[in-house]
Amino acid sequence: MDETILSKKEPNKKIGRYEIKSELGRGGMATVYLGYDALFDREVAIKVLPAEFLHDPQFSVRFHREAKVIAALEHPAIVPVYDVGEADGLPYFIMRYMDGGSLADLLAKGEISLKEVARIIRAIAPALDDSHQKGIVHRDLKPANILFDSNNQPYLSDFGIAKISGSQTNVTGSAIIGTPAYMSPEQAQGQEIDGRSDVYALGAIIYRMLTGTRPFIGDTPMSMAIKHITDPTPDILKDNPELPLSATAFMYKAMAKDPDYRFQTATELADALSVLSQGEDTADLHTVPNRTKPVLPKIAPTVIKREKKKSKVGLWIIAGVILIGLAGLGVLSKIISPFFATGRAPSPTTRAATTSTANQPDSVLPPTAEAIPSSIPSPTVEPEVEGPPIIGGADKAAFVANNNVWMMNMDGSDLVQLTVDGTEKSKLQWLPDNKTLLYVVGKCIQTMDTEEDRVDVLTCFEQAEFIEAFQISPSGEEVAISLNRELFILPFDLEKLGQAGNRNDLLAMDGCFYDESPVRDARWSSDDSQLAIIFVDAADNRQIDTVRVMDIKNCRGSLPDRLDEFPAQRFTMSGYNSAHPIIPDFDWDGEELFLMNTYKRNDGFGYLYTYNTRSHKALPLTPAPTDSTCCYRDARWSPDGSHFMVAFQDIALGADAKIELYYLLYGTLGTGATYTPMEMPEEFFKNPREKPQFALRPAG
Numbered sequence: 001m002d003e004t005i006l007s008k009k010e011p012n013k014k015i016g017r018y019e020i021k022s023e024l025g026r027g028g029m030a031t032v033y034l035g036y037d038a039l040f041d042r043e044v045a046i047k048v049l050p051a052e053f054l055h056d057p058q059f060s061v062r063f064h065r066e067a068k069v070i071a072a073l074e075h076p077a078i079v080p081v082y083d084v085g086e087a088d089g090l091p092y093f094i095m096r097y098m099d100g101g102s103l104a105d106l107l108a109k110g111e112i113s114l115k116e117v118a119r120i121i122r123a124i125a126p127a128l129d130d131s132h133q134k135g136i137v138h139r140d141l142k143p144a145n146i147l148f149d150s151n152n153q154p155y156l157s158d159f160g161i162a163k164i165s166g167s168q169t170n171v172t173g174s175a176i177i178g179t180p181a182y183m184s185p186e187q188a189q190g191q192e193i194d195g196r197s198d199v200y201a202l203g204a205i206i207y208r209m210l211t212g213t214r215p216f217i218g219d220t221p222m223s224m225a226i227k228h229i230t231d232p233t234p235d236i237l238k239d240n241p242e243l244p245l246s247a248t249a250f251m252y253k254a255m256a257k258d259p260d261y262r263f264q265t266a267t268e269l270a271d272a273l274s275v276l277s278q279g280e281d282t283a284d285l286h287t288v289p290n291r292t293k294p295v296l297p298k299i300a301p302t303v304i305k306r307e308k309k310k311s312k313v314g315l316w317i318i319a320g321v322i323l324i325g326l327a328g329l330g331v332l333s334k335i336i337s338p339f340f341a342t343g344r345a346p347s348p349t350t351r352a353a354t355t356s357t358a359n360q361p362d363s364v365l366p367p368t369a370e371a372i373p374s375s376i377p378s379p380t381v382e383p384e385v386e387g388p389p390i391i392g393g394a395d396k397a398a399f400v401a402n403n404n405v406w407m408m409n410m411d412g413s414d415l416v417q418l419t420v421d422g423t424e425k426s427k428l429q430w431l432p433d434n435k436t437l438l439y440v441v442g443k444c445i446q447t448m449d450t451e452e453d454r455v456d457v458l459t460c461f462e463q464a465e466f467i468e469a470f471q472i473s474p475s476g477e478e479v480a481i482s483l484n485r486e487l488f489i490l491p492f493d494l495e496k497l498g499q500a501g502n503r504n505d506l507l508a509m510d511g512c513f514y515d516e517s518p519v520r521d522a523r524w525s526s527d528d529s530q531l532a533i534i535f536v537d538a539a540d541n542r543q544i545d546t547v548r549v550m551d552i553k554n555c556r557g558s559l560p561d562r563l564d565e566f567p568a569q570r571f572t573m574s575g576y577n578s579a580h581p582i583i584p585d586f587d588w589d590g591e592e593l594f595l596m597n598t599y600k601r602n603d604g605f606g607y608l609y610t611y612n613t614r615s616h617k618a619l620p621l622t623p624a625p626t627d628s629t630c631c632y633r634d635a636r637w638s639p640d641g642s643h644f645m646v647a648f649q650d651i652a653l654g655a656d657a658k659i660e661l662y663y664l665l666y667g668t669l670g671t672g673a674t675y676t677p678m679e680m681p682e683e684f685f686k687n688p689r690e691k692p693q694f695a696l697r698p699a700g
Contacts, residue, residue, distance in 0.1 A: 020034075024045065030048055073131055100148030100149050102147050118277035123153065129195070129265050139197070140179055185257050198266065206273065213239055215255065216228055235248050235422075245460055254269055389410055390410070391643065396697040399692040402686055424442075427439055428693040430697050436448065437450060443460055446458065461500075461501060469533075480531055482521065483503060486513070487513070488506045488512070488514075489511050512552065522534075533548050549562070549564040573620075583597070584599050584604030585635070588637070595635035597609070606631050623646075623648075624650065633691070643666060645664075645696060646661075647660070
């Protein structure tokens with residue numbers, strides 16, 4: 001047969017006994033024609049190997065072999081393959097012709113309703129699981145490969161580029177097969193894959209169906225594939241706010257970077273989607289392991305020999321370069337992969353990884369990671385002691401960076417990313433169990449179990465304008481909540497709070513209600529008997545932040561007693577002026593000492609102060625080793641009150657200022673001692689307006 005069948009698409013040509021009527025479409029692997037089978041008097045779809053691959057005999061052999069395997073697939077929701085053959089050197093297979101168009105055609109008309117999406121996925125999920133049980137991974141799920149019959153029933157198509165799971169060859173020889181817009185991270189990295197790779201692709205397709213846009217957008221196929229590996233799954237509610245709140249958790253699980261944290265089968269995904277479409281909730285959508293956990297190299301406070309870990313950065317780059325269904329680029333991957341296989345450290349890279357500190361002789365000491373005064377001996381951390389070092393009564397510090405939660409040891413080592421969703425977070429704190437973090441996302445309260453890698457949604461206040469405080473008492477028995485700047489002091493009952501969704505629900509709980517002043521934030525005393533709040537006072541047509549300390553022991557029977565207010569008439573602070581009478585952040589050691597900063601730049605960095613409620617005196621703090629006295633934010637006391645952690649940004653450097661972290665021994669301030677910042681990865685804080693909101697975990 002002549003190659004003009006492929007090039008000119010002339011009608012009335014034949015391949016085998018099948019008449020070619022017209023071309024239906026072209027892909028990286030084959031061209032599909034509408035054909036006619038005179039023997040059975042039916043229209044068929046004919047898939048033919050592209051002419052440009054004819055000179056690769058091994059390619060043809062593999063294609064022919066795997067087509068036969070796929071032809072053996074039988075499921076009501078898989079487009080049936082009627083015949084496999086070869087004519088004049090051209091391999092082909094014959095499939096049922098689907099005259100209802102494709103999902104890609106449907107998407108061209110706009111987003112699809114949640115119920116319709118659930119119906120489509122419910123129909124094809126068992127077919128996908130059936131192929132996985134037979135050891136066949138589709139590898140190229142996309143809207144164009146979901147077809148409809150005349151009754152609008154969906155079918156899976158184009159298993160022709162699938163390969164037997166575990167095989168070392170595929171139909172393109174050395175190239176990775178797939179479509180970048182829907183490709184799983186492990187497939188993009190060239191790793192061995194299983195059916196959960198298809199589950200990820202199905203999740204990406206669902207995102208497209210519900211929003212009309214792809215989850216990741218790139219200027220090139222390479223950039224798009226890399227985003228599947230490196231970028232957090234976007235919050236689907238930003239692209240379609242009409243979806244139920246649980247849609248976010250559903251997508252995080254469907255498109256988890258780690259296959260172990262995804263829905264394990266397509267049917268499991270379809271079940272959860274069906275529940276979502278019915279307006280119901282399910283525990284599965286509130287227990288989403290949401291963590292890629294890139295572990296950064298340790299930064300040791302004393303000499304500890306460590307084995308250098310191999311990096312996966314090279315694989316990420318290769319995955320983008322050898323894109324993706326382009327067989328010729330497979331050769332390039334062979335050239336560059338040996339070079340990248342010896343990459344130094346995962347991204348982002350720590351300063352230690354860019355020097356030879358980890359491999360220095362024992363006589364060379366690395367810089368200490370704790371920001372302590374040079375005149376005070378560093379706390380000794382023995383290399384052989386099990387568990388993280390305990391400094392200031394804390395063994396772990398959690399904080400927010402780039403809209404995700406991170407955790408590290410108190411000496412800066414073992415820096416680990418805990419969340420990957422990239423949504424703005426506030427009010428970060430540890431629960432009393434010392435393994436669970438709590439934070440606010442939008443109008444929802446979420447928790448992160450750091451041992452089980454699980455994100456839970458505690459509750460959401462959908463009708464609220466904002467949530468500005470959610471502070472648990474040291475005993476874990478009470479919580480202070482500022483909802484629309486009204487203060488609620490309530491029992492910290494997870495079950496009851498989980499059922500509360502509005503102001504009336506909070507009022508119905510056995511607690512205190514306070515609306516004498518608009519409350520923006522809160523901190524507890526160490527014995528739960530007092531509460532310090534930042535309230536917004538109106539004066540001279542301005543809003544002025546003031547800290548008020550209240551006795552709340554009897555708040556259920558009367559208004560709390562006022563014990564102190566500041567700055568007010570107590571003292572003045574640089575940056576706290578007529579333009580910005582604001583206290584962006586504060587903390588209390590639970591006894592006498594407060595830390596707070598004013599507003600100077602970058603959404604809340606300012607001058608740092610400490611205030612003593614017994615002496616009623618305040619002092620400016622300037623611990624950073626620079627002539628500049630500004631700017632600091634988010635100072636947090638250690639559990640035993642001996643240290644505090646704070647973020648610093650040198651105003652003298654202007655736009656070039658980088659955020660540095662300090663962990664300081666409070667008793668040495670003002671002694672003339674100098675301090676050094678904690679070691680962090682280069683360019684770690686990408687946003688100069690970052691709000692770290694440190695949460696220091698009590699040891700033991």
